[in-house]
Amino acid sequence: MEFEDSEGANSTSSDVRRNQTPETPTGRKQRKRKLKDPSITAEDYELWKNYDKWEAETKKIVEAVLKKLEDSNSNKPNEEDLLLTLKKKMQQLKEKCLQENIYVGVFGQTGAGKSTLLNAVFKEKSLLPTSSSGACTSAIIKVQSYEGRKFKAEIEFLSEQNWNDELKLLVELCGKEDSDDEVDDEDDMEVETAKNKLQTVYGSSGPEKSYEELVKMNIYQNIPKSGKKILREDNAEELSRKLDPYIRSQPCQTSKIYWPIVKSISVYIPYCQILPEGVVLIDFPGLGDSNKTRSEMWKTNLMNCSSVWIVSAICRAVNEKIVHEIFGTSIKSATNGGRCHDVAFICTKTDDIEEQEYARDYRLTNEEMNLTDDNDLLEYDGKQKQSCIRHRNKHVKETMKKQYEEKWTKLMTKGSTQLEFSKDDLCVYTVSAKQYWKLEQKEPSNIFAETEIPSLRKHIIDLYMKERKKVLNIYVSEVWGMLLLLISLNQNKQNEILKSRFNTINKAFQMSLEDFNEHLEDICRSLQDHLKHGVREAEKKSGQVIQQHIEPRGGRNYQGFHKTLKAICRNDGVFNSAKFGPIDINHDLSKPLHQKIDHFSDSTLQFNKGRRHSMEGRFNSIKLSLTNIIDEPLPTKSTAENAWVWKCRKDFMKTEINGLFYDLKKQITERKQHFYNAPSLSVQCSMKPAYEEATRKKGAGVLPFMKKILKEHVEEKHEEFFKDARDNAMEQFNDMKEKLKKEIHGRMTITLELGFSQWSGHNPLPDFQKEFDQITLIWNEVKDLSDSD
Ligand SMILES: Nc1nc2c(ncn2[C@@H]2O[C@H](COP(=O)(O)OP(=O)(O)OP(=O)(O)O)[C@@H](O)[C@H]2O)c(=O)[nH]1
Incomplete structure (x- = not known):
C-alpha cells in the first residue's frame, strides 16, 4: 500500500474554531454570506445578518477601547494598577471566542441513509460517498461549511502505535492458535471484520501473516509525518471520489484502500449557502469497531453533541432496536455530563x-x-x-413521537433521571433524499410537502440562532458594562455614594461567596454519601456483573466467544463488537457509582430547572440577592452627577455578575464530564493487570483460563478498586469545586474593585463617549431581542 504525499504538515485540527479557519487570512474582508435556502425564513436570515454585524461591531469597539487604554500612561501607582486591570479586562473581551462549534451527531445502522441525508441537507448531491452494496462508512466524518475557496478534506490517521495495538488484536482474531473449538470463522462477525481489515491494508494474504511479519511491512513509511493528509478539490464529486478509499469499508475494491488506519475525517464545504459556518454535522459509523482510539472518539464526540439525530429507514423505524439503543445512549450522554439538548428521529427513504x-x-x-x-x-x-x-409518514411520525414521549415520561417518573431537555425537544422527521433531489430540479416549491429535509435545516438554524443569541447577549452586555465604568471613571472624584455603598456591597459579596463555598462543601459531602452507597452496591453486584461478561452471551453456547473475550481484554475491557455491539466491562462494574453520580447530579448540578437546591437555583439566588443590594435606593441628598456615576457602576456590576454565572455554567458542563468518567476509568486501571494476563494466555482451552483470571481478580480486588473509583471521582469533583471557588472569588473581587474604583485624575483618562454611544445602540437592539422572548 502506498500513500500520496501530504501537504498537511502545518495543517490545523478539524476542530478549528471558525475565527481561525486556515483559509481565512487575517485582515481579508470576509465574504458576504448569500443564503438562498428557502427553508430559512426572511426573519431568520435578517437576524443572522444582524448577529454577524453586531458581533463584528462590538469586537471593533473593544479593539478601539483597548487601543486607547494601551496608549494611556500614568506614573501614579493607583492609576497605573487600575489601568492595568482595565487593559486586562478589555484584552479578555477581545480574545473571547463568540462562536464555538455546534455539533449535531448523526447516528444509525449501516445503510440507514446517513451519508445520503447529510448530502441532501448540505445540498451537495455527491459530497459523501454513499453505497448500495453493503460497503459502509468506517470513520467518524465531520462535515461543515467554511470560508475557503475549495472543497477540502482533512484526513487524520491513527498513530502507528495505536494501529500496532489494534494489529495484535486483529491477528489474534484471525489466528488459529486459540481455536480449540469447532467454530467456523466464516460465521463469526468479529473474525470476518478483522480479516477484512487485514486484507485491506496488507493484501489478500494479510490474515495468514504473523504480527511480526505485518509490522515488517512497515505500512506507516508512506504515511505523512504529520499524521494528516489534506485533499482540496474544485468540486464535491472529485473530492468524494478521492475520499472514498479513506472512508468506505468495501471488501472487493481494486484501488488502494486506507480506511482501517483512518482516525477521523473533516470535510469542508466552500461558499455554503445552506448552513452557517461552525455548525458541524458528524456522521457516526454504523458498525462496531475494534479500534480503541476510534471507540474513544465516538464517546467524546457524542458528549459534545448539542443535538442527536437518530436515523433509520422508515420501514424499520418504529421497531428498530438500534433506535432505542441510541436514544438510551443520547439520554445517558445528556445526563452524564454531555450537552445534548434535543433528539430528532429521522425516518429516511420515505419514497421506498x-x-x-x-x-x-x-x-x-x-x-x-x-x-x-x-x-x-x-x-x-x-x-x-x-x-x-x-x-x-403521518402514521410513523405519530407512533414514534408517542413511543418516545412515553419512554421519556417513564424515565422521568422513575426519578432516576432528570434531563436537560423536555418532551417537546423530541422531534420526528420523515425524509426522502431521492425525492428531494428529484423535486429540487423539477418542482422546488413542492419540496416542503414531500420531504422534511428543509425542516431539518430549520432545526439546525434554530439551534444555531438560539446559541448565538445567548452568547451575543452576554458579550454585548459585558462590553456595555465596561464602557459604563470607563465613562464614569473621570467623574467620580469625591463621590460619597461610592464611599458609603462599598462596605454594604462588599459585605454582601463576601457573604455570597461564603454561602456559595458552603454550598459547594455541602454538595461535596452529599456526593461522598452517594458514592459510599454506590461502592457498597458495586461490591455486591461485581460477581454477577463479571459473570455476565465472561459467560457466553444470553446463555447460548457461542463457540467463538473466546475471541470476543480476548478482544475485550486486549482493549482493556471496552470493545465495540461487530456481533454484540458496544461492550464496556469497566462501566458495567462501576455502574452503581455512575447511578449515584446521576442521582446526585439531578438534584445539584442541573441547569434547566431553577429548583432551589440545584446549581441553577443557587446561582439565581446569589444573583438576586446581590442585585437587590446593589439596587437599594440612594440617600436623597446625592447630587445628580453622583447618582449618575452610581447608576453606571451598578449596571457595570450587574452585567459582570451575569457574565460570571454564565461562564460558570459553561465550565461546570465541561468539567462535569471528568468526574462522570472517573469511576469507569479508575476501574479500568484496576482491572488492567487481569486484562493483560488474560490477553497473554494462548493455546487450547484458553477460554476457561481467561474467565478464571477475570473472575478471581474481581473477587480478590473489588473492595480496593471500587474505593479507588470513589476516590478518583471525589478527586475530580474536588478539582472542579476548587476551580469554581477560585474563579468566583477572583472575578467577584475584580468586579468589586472596578465597580468602586476611583481615578485620581493626575493624568486624564481617554474619552470613551463615542464607543459608549456605539455600544449602547447595539445593546439596545440585542436586549430588545432577548426581552421579546
Ligand atoms: N430510495 C431511497 N434510497 C435511499 C435514500 N437515502 C439513502 N438511500 C440509499 O440507501 C443506501 C445506503 O445509503 P447511505 O447514505 O450510504 O447509508 P449510511 O447510513 O451512510 O450507511 P453507512 O455508510 O454504512 O453508515 C444507498 O444505496 C442510498 O442510495 C432515500 O431517501 N430513498
Whole structure:
C-alpha cells in the first residue's frame, strides 16, 4: 500500500474554531454570506445578518477601547494598577471566542441513509460517498461549511502505535492458535471484520501473516509525518471520489484502500449557502469497531453533541432496536455530563414503498387516497403512491413521537433521571433524499410537502440562532458594562455614594461567596454519601456483573466467544463488537457509582430547572440577592452627577455578575464530564493487570483460563478498586469545586474593585463617549431581542 504525499504538515485540527479557519487570512474582508435556502425564513436570515454585524461591531469597539487604554500612561501607582486591570479586562473581551462549534451527531445502522441525508441537507448531491452494496462508512466524518475557496478534506490517521495495538488484536482474531473449538470463522462477525481489515491494508494474504511479519511491512513509511493528509478539490464529486478509499469499508475494491488506519475525517464545504459556518454535522459509523482510539472518539464526540439525530429507514423505524439503543445512549450522554439538548428521529427513504401492499394493509379507500375512476392509470399509480407515502409518514411520525414521549415520561417518573431537555425537544422527521433531489430540479416549491429535509435545516438554524443569541447577549452586555465604568471613571472624584455603598456591597459579596463555598462543601459531602452507597452496591453486584461478561452471551453456547473475550481484554475491557455491539466491562462494574453520580447530579448540578437546591437555583439566588443590594435606593441628598456615576457602576456590576454565572455554567458542563468518567476509568486501571494476563494466555482451552483470571481478580480486588473509583471521582469533583471557588472569588473581587474604583485624575483618562454611544445602540437592539422572548 502506498500513500500520496501530504501537504498537511502545518495543517490545523478539524476542530478549528471558525475565527481561525486556515483559509481565512487575517485582515481579508470576509465574504458576504448569500443564503438562498428557502427553508430559512426572511426573519431568520435578517437576524443572522444582524448577529454577524453586531458581533463584528462590538469586537471593533473593544479593539478601539483597548487601543486607547494601551496608549494611556500614568506614573501614579493607583492609576497605573487600575489601568492595568482595565487593559486586562478589555484584552479578555477581545480574545473571547463568540462562536464555538455546534455539533449535531448523526447516528444509525449501516445503510440507514446517513451519508445520503447529510448530502441532501448540505445540498451537495455527491459530497459523501454513499453505497448500495453493503460497503459502509468506517470513520467518524465531520462535515461543515467554511470560508475557503475549495472543497477540502482533512484526513487524520491513527498513530502507528495505536494501529500496532489494534494489529495484535486483529491477528489474534484471525489466528488459529486459540481455536480449540469447532467454530467456523466464516460465521463469526468479529473474525470476518478483522480479516477484512487485514486484507485491506496488507493484501489478500494479510490474515495468514504473523504480527511480526505485518509490522515488517512497515505500512506507516508512506504515511505523512504529520499524521494528516489534506485533499482540496474544485468540486464535491472529485473530492468524494478521492475520499472514498479513506472512508468506505468495501471488501472487493481494486484501488488502494486506507480506511482501517483512518482516525477521523473533516470535510469542508466552500461558499455554503445552506448552513452557517461552525455548525458541524458528524456522521457516526454504523458498525462496531475494534479500534480503541476510534471507540474513544465516538464517546467524546457524542458528549459534545448539542443535538442527536437518530436515523433509520422508515420501514424499520418504529421497531428498530438500534433506535432505542441510541436514544438510551443520547439520554445517558445528556445526563452524564454531555450537552445534548434535543433528539430528532429521522425516518429516511420515505419514497421506498409498495403502495398496493400498504393500501391493503391499512385498508385505505380510494377516497382516502383521493383517487377517482377518472384518473388515468399513470396518474392513478402516482397518486396512490403519494397518498400512501403521506399516510405512512403521518402514521410513523405519530407512533414514534408517542413511543418516545412515553419512554421519556417513564424515565422521568422513575426519578432516576432528570434531563436537560423536555418532551417537546423530541422531534420526528420523515425524509426522502431521492425525492428531494428529484423535486429540487423539477418542482422546488413542492419540496416542503414531500420531504422534511428543509425542516431539518430549520432545526439546525434554530439551534444555531438560539446559541448565538445567548452568547451575543452576554458579550454585548459585558462590553456595555465596561464602557459604563470607563465613562464614569473621570467623574467620580469625591463621590460619597461610592464611599458609603462599598462596605454594604462588599459585605454582601463576601457573604455570597461564603454561602456559595458552603454550598459547594455541602454538595461535596452529599456526593461522598452517594458514592459510599454506590461502592457498597458495586461490591455486591461485581460477581454477577463479571459473570455476565465472561459467560457466553444470553446463555447460548457461542463457540467463538473466546475471541470476543480476548478482544475485550486486549482493549482493556471496552470493545465495540461487530456481533454484540458496544461492550464496556469497566462501566458495567462501576455502574452503581455512575447511578449515584446521576442521582446526585439531578438534584445539584442541573441547569434547566431553577429548583432551589440545584446549581441553577443557587446561582439565581446569589444573583438576586446581590442585585437587590446593589439596587437599594440612594440617600436623597446625592447630587445628580453622583447618582449618575452610581447608576453606571451598578449596571457595570450587574452585567459582570451575569457574565460570571454564565461562564460558570459553561465550565461546570465541561468539567462535569471528568468526574462522570472517573469511576469507569479508575476501574479500568484496576482491572488492567487481569486484562493483560488474560490477553497473554494462548493455546487450547484458553477460554476457561481467561474467565478464571477475570473472575478471581474481581473477587480478590473489588473492595480496593471500587474505593479507588470513589476516590478518583471525589478527586475530580474536588478539582472542579476548587476551580469554581477560585474563579468566583477572583472575578467577584475584580468586579468589586472596578465597580468602586476611583481615578485620581493626575493624568486624564481617554474619552470613551463615542464607543459608549456605539455600544449602547447595539445593546439596545440585542436586549430588545432577548426581552421579546
Ligand atoms: N430510495 C431511497 N434510497 C435511499 C435514500 N437515502 C439513502 N438511500 C440509499 O440507501 C443506501 C445506503 O445509503 P447511505 O447514505 O450510504 O447509508 P449510511 O447510513 O451512510 O450507511 P453507512 O455508510 O454504512 O453508515 C444507498 O444505496 C442510498 O442510495 C432515500 O431517501 N430513498
